[in-house]
Amino acid sequence: MPPEQTRRKRMVGRYMEALRKRHDPALIPERAAALADTSRTTISRLENGQQLPNKHLFAALLTVYGATPEERAEAVALWNHAKQGTVTVEHAADMPSKYVAFRRDEADAVAEFTINYSAIPGLLQTADYAMAISDDLGGDDTRRSRMTEDRQARQRLLGASRPLHTHAILSEAVLHFAVGGPTVLAEQLAHLVAAASSGTATIQVVPFVAGSFGTMNGPLTILRFDDDSHVVYLEYPAGGELVDSPSDVSRFVRMFENVRGIALTPEESTAFIQRTLDVIKE
Numbered sequence: 674m675p676p677e678q679t680r681r682k683r684m685v686g687r688y689m690e691a692l693r694k695r696h697d698p699a700l701i702p703e704r705a706a707a708l709a710d711t712s713r714t715t716i717s718r719l720e721n722g723q724q725l726p727n728k729h730l731f732a733a734l735l736t737v738y739g740a741t742p743e744e745r746a747e748a749v750a751l752w753n754h755a756k757q758g759t760v761t762v763e764h765a766a767d768m769p770s771k772y773v774a775f776r777r778d779e780a781d782a783v784a785e786f787t788i789n790y791s792a793i794p795g796l797l798q799t800a801d802y803a804m805a806i807s808d809d810l811g812g813d814d815t816r817r818s819r820m821t822e823d824r825q826a827r828q829r830l831l832g833a834s835r836p837l838h839t840h841a842i843l844s845e846a847v848l849h850f851a852v853g854g855p856t857v858l859a860e861q862l863a864h865l866v867a868a869a870s871s872g873t874a875t876i877q878v879v880p881f882v883a884g885s886f887g888t889m890n891g892p893l894t895i896l897r898f899d900d901d902s903h904v905v906y907l908e909y910p911a912g913g914e915l916v917d918s919p920s921d922v923s924r925f926v927r928m929f930e931n932v933r934g935i936a937l938t939p940e941e942s943t944a945f946i947q948r949t950l951d952v953i954k955e
Contacts, residue, residue: 678774681755683722688751690720696738709733725755769912778904782896784838786929788887789847793861795824796839797868802861805853831873840875842936848949855953862950869943877936878945886932895929
């Protein structure tokens with residue numbers, strides 16, 4: 674499995690790349706590697722947020738880059754932060770590396786914003802709904818069980834000592850796809866109503882009459898951290914892609930705000946979901 678990117682590692686990498694270029698624009702990675710007695714690959718993995726060097730090599734790089742005492746202190750603080758243990762992702766070896774990185778970023782986040790077109794977001798799925806989704810994706814019983822366990826592990830973030838707030842925007846279509854059958858769907862919709870009413874989540878529905886919205890080609894997840902920075906995760910059947918370019922992230926954040934504006938209010942949405950549930954029960 675290739676080295677796993679995490680938000681913390683990416684922060685270290687960006688800082689060190691900026692420090693290298695600021696010290697000497699001509700100090701290319703190959704030259705920096707030679708001066709620090711390491712490899713070009715190590716420099717690349719550090720700056721890409723894939724891997725942290727050991728403490729001694731990190732200190733050597735700071736010397737090569739001519740870091741001031743203040744810059745050295747900030748770099749070491751970032752390195753220590755990245756070295757701290759993050760959430761343990763069960764069965765990580767069986768998951769795409771970018772999804773594992775997303776899961777670790779999610780554990781660091783203070784809020785999660787999603788747009789979903791065809792399914793309830795994982796943080797709000799009931800166990801039976803999650804199992805039905807896993808069944809539809811195929812695979813053996815072990816894979817389906819692990820996918821369901823992963824959903825449950827993520828949902829524990831909602832009840833953590835510093836709970837992750839989730840704001841989900843759903844297409845009206847999501848409320849009608851009978852995933853797992855009418856009984857499973859009814860239980861899932863009741864769970865959404867309870868979550869919205871308890872303050873665990875903010876849920877909005879975009880009705881059919883609103884027309885197209887957002888990307889319209891797959892679920893979107895935006896994570897916000899306590900320093901008000903964001904990262905975006907775009908999910909697709911074979912995996913997903915992390916987006917953290919400031920310009921791209923800003924575009925997705927604006928998109929979410931635009932969709933929030935055309936969606937029903939949270940109160941209207943809860944009532945809408947309840948009416949849909951009442952029809953299913955009839």
